[in-house]
Amino acid sequence: MASNLRQKFIHHIDKANEVFAWQVLDSLTTEEATEAADIIVRSVKGFAPVKPKLLVDNRFMIRNGRAIVFSPEVNDIWEDAQRTVFPLVSKVAVLCSGAIMKMQMDRISRNSEIAQVSQSFWNDDDSVMLREAFEFLGIAANDIVKPR
Template structure:
């Protein structure tokens, strides 16, 4: 496989993981759809400018576009899982004493789900002290058959709006990611929403080490929403399939 074919395969994998069509990617990148198709087939040379356009459309930094990371494609199984009760896919708790809102995402979310959850999170935030809220978010259970998946673009849009709204309420944010891809996307999202200086995104395959780091950064001793072991993630992954 030559360089163009390898790059095309990478673009296609990231596009599928993000859950968008060739046409949607072309629109986001301001490129012709047939041109994007030729890139994915490895039959088209492209300029640095167009590579940057593709990276931005996929919401990743340029270096990540050339990395290798295994992941689960978005598929019918994820759509099937969206039919499960939202409370099975999203677990949230509030600690008034510690001023912490913590949640874990354990399955795929639709835009409708995300908007509903964003409204609930805003309501919880207004019960706490403005400027002192700590967010703890665990996305490590977003797995299918042992491979990570990320939020759909429309869900990221909702999270961006939520972060902008929450910004005046926040003291610190820690997010535990399921992949380098997710961390890369969340780093970019935080810059756009204005919470980058408050937000720390962690990806580490060692569960306990990640947990300890997250708790230490927030200055709290425990949280019930945190995944405790790799077995727990594997079990949730199998539930999804």
């Protein structure tokens, strides 16, 4: 993994709870998004024959008090990755850094045709957002996704 990506993209496999989680900590270039998407696809396929749950943590994508949104090119990469993993996952929970990002994630979900298993979460109260996402996935906690 490229050193820049390591600072922007953290991931964790939880075989016991059948969850693949990742955090995006900053905006990604198209090259970084491609590498991250490859990691996601490989990791999800590694759960086979189990259909894992995905926990996507974008809460830290904020700069100067504003939510960072993905470029259209990065959105395309995420949509392609989601289309690839859709048949392989049971649920997807996306934690957002703000209302605008939630709208963007909802649009990506619709465009990649995974809206029926995907839900985006945003709440000013971090603990409420985490509780709702964990309940949606049927888990109590996660090793990398913690309250801020």
